[in-house]
Amino acid sequence: MFRINENYLKLPGSYLFSTIGKKVGEYSSANPDKEIIRMGIGDVTLPLCPAVIERLHSAVDEMSRQETFMGYAPDLGYEFLRNAIVENDYKARGCDISADEIFVSDGAKSDSGNIVDIFAEDTKIAVTDPVYPVYVDSNAMSGRTGAYDEAAEKWSGVIYMPCTSENGFVPELPRETPDVIYLCFPNNPTGTTLTTEQLQVWVDYALKVGAVIIYDGAYEAYITSENVPHSIYQCQGAEACAIEIRSFSKNAGFTGTRLGFTVVPKALKCGGVSLHALWARRHGTKFNGAPYIIQAAGAAVYSPEGRKQTGEQIAYYMNNAKVIREGLIGAGYDVYGGVDAPYIWMKTPEGMKSWDFFDYLLEELNIVGTPGSGFGPSGEGYFRLTAFGSAENTVKAMERIKAGKA
Amino acid sequence: MFRINENYLKLPGSYLFSTIGKKVGEYSSANPDKEIIRMGIGDVTLPLCPAVIERLHSAVDEMSRQETFMGYAPDLGYEFLRNAIVENDYKARGCDISADEIFVSDGAKSDSGNIVDIFAEDTKIAVTDPVYPVYVDSNAMSGRTGAYDEAAEKWSGVIYMPCTSENGFVPELPRETPDVIYLCFPNNPTGTTLTTEQLQVWVDYALKVGAVIIYDGAYEAYITSENVPHSIYQCQGAEACAIEIRSFSKNAGFTGTRLGFTVVPKALKCGGVSLHALWARRHGTKFNGAPYIIQAAGAAVYSPEGRKQTGEQIAYYMNNAKVIREGLIGAGYDVYGGVDAPYIWMKTPEGMKSWDFFDYLLEELNIVGTPGSGFGPSGEGYFRLTAFGSAENTVKAMERIKAGKA
Numbered sequence: 001m002f003r004i005n006e007n008y009l010k011l012p013g014s015y016l017f018s019t020i021g022k023k024v025g026e027y028s029s030a031n032p033d034k035e036i037i038r039m040g041i042g043d044v045t046l047p048l049c050p051a052v053i054e055r056l057h058s059a060v061d062e063m064s065r066q067e068t069f070m071g072y073a074p075d076l077g078y079e080f081l082r083n084a085i086v087e088n089d090y091k092a093r094g095c096d097i098s099a100d101e102i103f104v105s106d107g108a109k110s111d112s113g114n115i116v117d118i119f120a121e122d123t124k125i126a127v128t129d130p131v132y133p134v135y136v137d138s139n140a141m142s143g144r145t146g147a148y149d150e151a152a153e154k155w156s157g158v159i160y161m162p163c164t165s166e167n168g169f170v171p172e173l174p175r176e177t178p179d180v181i182y183l184c185f186p187n188n189p190t191g192t193t194l195t196t197e198q199l200q201v202w203v204d205y206a207l208k209v210g211a212v213i214i215y216d217g218a219y220e221a222y223i224t225s226e227n228v229p230h231s232i233y234q235c236q237g238a239e240a241c242a243i244e245i246r247s248f249s250k251n252a253g254f255t256g257t258r259l260g261f262t263v264v265p266k267a268l269k270c271g272g273v274s275l276h277a278l279w280a281r282r283h284g285t286k287f288n289g290a291p292y293i294i295q296a297a298g299a300a301v302y303s304p305e306g307r308k309q310t311g312e313q314i315a316y317y318m319n320n321a322k323v324i325r326e327g328l329i330g331a332g333y334d335v336y337g338g339v340d341a342p343y344i345w346m347k348t349p350e351g352m353k354s355w356d357f358f359d360y361l362l363e364e365l366n367i368v369g370t371p372g373s374g375f376g377p378s379g380e381g382y383f384r385l386t387a388f389g390s391a392e393n394t395v396k397a398m399e400r401i402k403a404g405k406a
Numbered sequence: 407m408f409r410i411n412e413n414y415l416k417l418p419g420s421y422l423f424s425t426i427g428k429k430v431g432e433y434s435s436a437n438p439d440k441e442i443i444r445m446g447i448g449d450v451t452l453p454l455c456p457a458v459i460e461r462l463h464s465a466v467d468e469m470s471r472q473e474t475f476m477g478y479a480p481d482l483g484y485e486f487l488r489n490a491i492v493e494n495d496y497k498a499r500g501c502d503i504s505a506d507e508i509f510v511s512d513g514a515k516s517d518s519g520n521i522v523d524i525f526a527e528d529t530k531i532a533v534t535d536p537v538y539p540v541y542v543d544s545n546a547m548s549g550r551t552g553a554y555d556e557a558a559e560k561w562s563g564v565i566y567m568p569c570t571s572e573n574g575f576v577p578e579l580p581r582e583t584p585d586v587i588y589l590c591f592p593n594n595p596t597g598t599t600l601t602t603e604q605l606q607v608w609v610d611y612a613l614k615v616g617a618v619i620i621y622d623g624a625y626e627a628y629i630t631s632e633n634v635p636h637s638i639y640q641c642q643g644a645e646a647c648a649i650e651i652r653s654f655s656k657n658a659g660f661t662g663t664r665l666g667f668t669v670v671p672k673a674l675k676c677g678g679v680s681l682h683a684l685w686a687r688r689h690g691t692k693f694n695g696a697p698y699i700i701q702a703a704g705a706a707v708y709s710p711e712g713r714k715q716t717g718e719q720i721a722y723y724m725n726n727a728k729v730i731r732e733g734l735i736g737a738g739y740d741v742y743g744g745v746d747a748p749y750i751w752m753k754t755p756e757g758m759k760s761w762d763f764f765d766y767l768l769e770e771l772n773i774v775g776t777p778g779s780g781f782g783p784s785g786e787g788y789f790r791l792t793a794f795g796s797a798e799n800t801v802k803a804m805e806r807i808k809a810g811k812a
Contacts, residue, residue: 045477270407
């Protein structure tokens with residue numbers, strides 16, 4: 001008789017956004033006249049920009065003619081896209097990354113979930129707390145996280161690194177040595193960043209103890225501060241200890257279009273074996289490339305028009321972030337993030353539990369956000385609002401918060 | 407110090423199609439005047455049909471307007487596509503499969519590589535021999551296949567089920583009981599099929615011993631024979647023992663457009679836990695949906711125009727298959743497949759090794775095919791030709807084979 005992977009059964013049951021959806025649905029059914037403003041999920045709302053649309057159309061036309069039709073894509077992605085990525089995201093920032101170190105994929109979620117495959121089974125991971133759930137869940141599914149403690153909301157085998165207002169959301173180096181360290185900056189959910197010097201500390205640490213950093217840079221395009229690195233490879237030595245995961249979801253509105261990439265430098269080795277070779281093997285065996293028309297559209301993001309138009313979209317969302325930030329500060333809240341990221345992380349008032357504040361916002365102000373505790377125990381007492389709504393609704397939400405009523 | 411997943415190091419080094427590519431490249435460089443006909447790789451060559459192109463364009467237009475823009479897709483795929491799949495691929499054939507048992511994905515290769523994740527670590531797999539390499543390699547990567555024996559070209563922990571002319575390419579039930587059985591029919595590489603009665607034997611066996619069948623039906627659209635099942639769910643009881651993987655690559659030319667789906671019936675359980683719940687969790691954690699525009703295009707394949715146009719493409723390729731089949735028979739070869747599949751499987755002449763025949767075809771006739779031994783030890787002495795080329799080149803290749811020269 002076959003048996004299942006029992007690690008799946010250890011996963012805590014309710015997925016954060018399902019619970020939110022259920023609560024909102026129930027409230028909405030009971031109060032059909034209320035106009036609910038959604039600032040919970042990190043999904044974009046602006047349509048794809050004209051440069052991307054135009055390239056999608058022309059790529060579709062190519063697929064309609066025998067002489068320009070594209071079948072199976074190269075395993076690592078098309079050269080034209082990998083070259084555009086290297087030029088714009090790496091060479092332009094002084095990072096020594098080459099096109100054959102870029103692996104084009106269908107998105108950052110797939111890559112951040114699948115990357116564990118190439119590490120040993122007893123790999124010990126360290127994560128910031130609060131954290132994007134995929135890093136921990138994907139390790140739990142492959143049996144790398146020990147047992148789950150329902151009360152503490154923690155896995156016995158995971159090293160948690162609290163990020164709270166007390167340490168300015170800068171994680172401290174762990175006492176126990178991890179094998180793999182997940183860092184996401186600008187951070188989801190806190191919206192905070194590390195300076196280049198602060199990130200260099202992590203690179204130096206990883207090199208010293210022989211750990212690999214999985215660096216999730218999905219929100220890189222939202223950085224406005226001067227001293228915040230856009231890539232971990234802006235830190236010295238990172239190419240020997242870091243894998244970087246990037247996405248087109250937030251910088252170009254590709255959440256429903258699906259495109260991302262992962263950088264595995266050839267210098268990143270374990271006992272003479274390059275992780276690049278392992279990831280290439282995984283990519284070649286269990287993936288068959290992102291669609292040609294989507295890769296073509298991804299390259300259009302780097303054209304002069306594409307950069308200008310996606311830049312305008314980011315500015316639109318970041319104006320929302322400013323409105324939220326200033327609105328919340330004006331209403332007397334402690335607020336973090338929202339300067340280099342589309343996420344605003346706030347303290348709940350007077351030690352209110354995150355889920356209680358969720359209920360208050362939903363029921364009294366008809367605003368949906370995300371309880372901080374949903375991202376990990378150190379998120380308790382915090383709350384996340386996202387800047388991906390319309391400018392009009394964002395202003396309206398802040399008016400409700402200021403007035404204390406819907 | 408972090409460590410790698412050492413199972414990757416056990417994988418035999420050279421990937422079949424890389425070796426072929428290298429050999430062809432070298433011959434081509436040394437003989438630039440020779441016109442080489444490629445019948446090796448299973449990639450389609452006809453452009454996407456008008457119904458699909460039209461829907462791609464209109465979906466791109468939807469992505470350009472705020473009111474029709476699509477962000478993150480539902481985890482399991484859009485209802486409109488899942489409903490079209492259920493109606494056309496299952497209900498129309500009398501299979502009791504519902505829309506929420508369909509998981510839309512970026513392709514059959516990803517699904518057939520990732521499906522092992524939901525099974526126990528010591529899962530014992532059985533595969534036909536010869537076989538599509540992904541089934542075995544993905545299990546090898548997760549340590550489920552034991553040690554690799556270079557001489558025998560076999561893994562110690564895998565149950566191989568030879569499919570040769572001796573048994574009419576119908577695998578025999580294994581003596582040792584497997585947990586998971588991979589079956590692909592119409593078969594890649596042999597192009598042969600099982601009748602409904604022959605497949606029922608496997609379903610009955612799986613139900614009896616408590617095994618799961620992973621049924622790869624990527625070539626279903628090429629079936630022309632009456633008594634060959636299009637889905638394993640045409641067999642009684644299959645919904646309690648089988649997962650079916652399907653693809654848009656070969657029936658609609660989506661090799662570079664990327665779309666597939668996997669059916670995990672809710673009745674498929676292990677000790678009360680449904681595999682559906684586990685796969686849903688994996689899908690939700692490590693994947694973020696296929697692009698909206700691609701899912702929209704997938705649904706267009708099921709429209710009356712889409713069915714007619716893709717049917718014409720399949721007929722075009724199957725005419726090539728007929729030309730190859732008859733050409734080879736006329737030239738005195740033993741030939742299999744090519745009736746319900748775009749693959750023709752032939753015996754090499756006079757016990758010639760598969761790779762020697764590859765060299766002969768390349769150097770003497772300037773035709774590229776795939777050595778049967780590349781698909782497993784029982785493929786030695788066989789050779790695969792594919793019907794995905796142009797009609798003109800297919801005819802020309804057969805003329806060369808008949809003449810015994812280029």
